[in-house]
Amino acid sequence: MVNIGFFCHSNFTILLVGLALICPLSQADVLKFQDEAVATQQLILRFCYEDKQLLPYYAGNGAIIPADAPGATIEHLQKVANNVGITLELVRQPWLRCLQQLENNEADALVAAYEADRAHFTVFPQGTNNEADSRYAINQLGLCLAYRFDNPLPEKIRDREQEITLARPLGYRPIPFPANTVLVPTHSPAHALDLVIEGRVDTTTVLCQLNGIDARERHLTMTPLQILYPPLHVSYGYLMVSQQFYRHHRQITEQLWQELPKMLDKARYIQYLKYPDI
Template identity: 55%
Template sequence: MPVVHNTYISRYLPILLTVLAIITPASYAKTPKPVAVVSNSDATLTFCYEDKQLLPYYAGNSNNVAELPGASIEHLRAATAATGVNLQLIRLPWLRCLQGLKDNSIDALIASVETERLHYTVYPKLANGEPDTNRAFNQLGLCLAHRFDNPITDKIKSKTEQFSVARALGYRPIPMPSNAVIIGVHSIEKALDLVVSKRVDATTMLCQLNGLDAKEHHLNLLPIQLMYPPIHQSFGYLMLSNSFYQRYPQLSEQLWNALPKTLDKARYLEYLNVTE
């Protein structure tokens, strides 16, 4: 057996030990482990909407999902399908939907951006922090609705002659001409009755949906006409809970991006003609 001289060992042992240190399994243990990515099919969005009919958005007056559920539900189904998100629908009174979003027991609802909701909602934003209207769920316009034989246009232009506008109690104030006098009533139906009976000059009604002129079906049976352009426009956003967005930030952005691509404007208009 050949003899290995001590001088040979002393010369090459440090090099050998360095090589062994590099290839030892312990060095591999320091490499960061890949982060598990949850696939889209594993994500479920629990969406809450009101248990009262609100056409064209929601159909049916119960806690059950109607066979023809409303244009907003059809739109949401298309967007979640396009992004591979499972969808669970829940119908509750509106305030309970808001509370569920606040305590993270539900994941999403459709609402406007309001200051009091900012601390518990997440919605699509521009780089400057403003709401991204291009990724809004829907847009609506409100017009003044008046009797066809009421010269309300002249009253508005006069700036000095007052005119009355009936609006349902609980609705948020919207900008009005300076000579408008707001009359609070208990319902939209009551507001229309006052207009038809000439006891007030006007009320506000839906007249635009997603950039298209729109008219609720029952107005065709009344001596009412809508005054364009809309006096007010607003946007509804897919509001996500803080918990859902923190779990699925990229998926949330994909879902918001899918909304304008899956919007069927004609379907919203078709639901306005539903009579039951």
């Protein structure tokens, strides 16, 4: 005799149609079987990031993902993804395209600073004021102005009647600049630095503080540039996910946000400032 009770409690979703004829299943049972089936497949998180080197976060240029030393942020994400049991799929694109793909649900996640105009298509760890909660940031950075040793930038800043030209890559979020600043768009941070070194613009922004530690990229010490402290702006980077990903995988997303600050290796971020000799 066939044991009907066995079939009614089986987890084999392939038999759902046959089971419905033998012992009708409730909607809750069907959803449970579906959830169990999804759980057996390892989730893939499609992470999009800039295709230009941005140390210490991302190393290398172009669409190729470096097999070794891909960047401190990539290593950080890989460890956390492994810890929560998901697969990290890396995709390198121009930054504005990453933002567009997240908005279109073609990418699942990226790392970015909080901006009110991104809130309608991103999901990020929120505090009580509905803004980003810095306790769950993946990293913190400070930006300073870099200028040629023979450029009287501090005096120009104090004298608001003098115009300050500042090179900054296209697509980068606006930050509070001196009132007399004129922005000059560039293709990359390296291009912006070149314009400063050549004396074609007054200044650009560079990383000068990392996770609370004053630091600078090694190559800056080999240029005729000075850095103006304290940081002009301090910001936090968050793992932002698409609305679709969050809707389908809310629990996993919350786990990622919880684990990221716990697994932050500040020393590794500092080591990347010596790239490629790390």
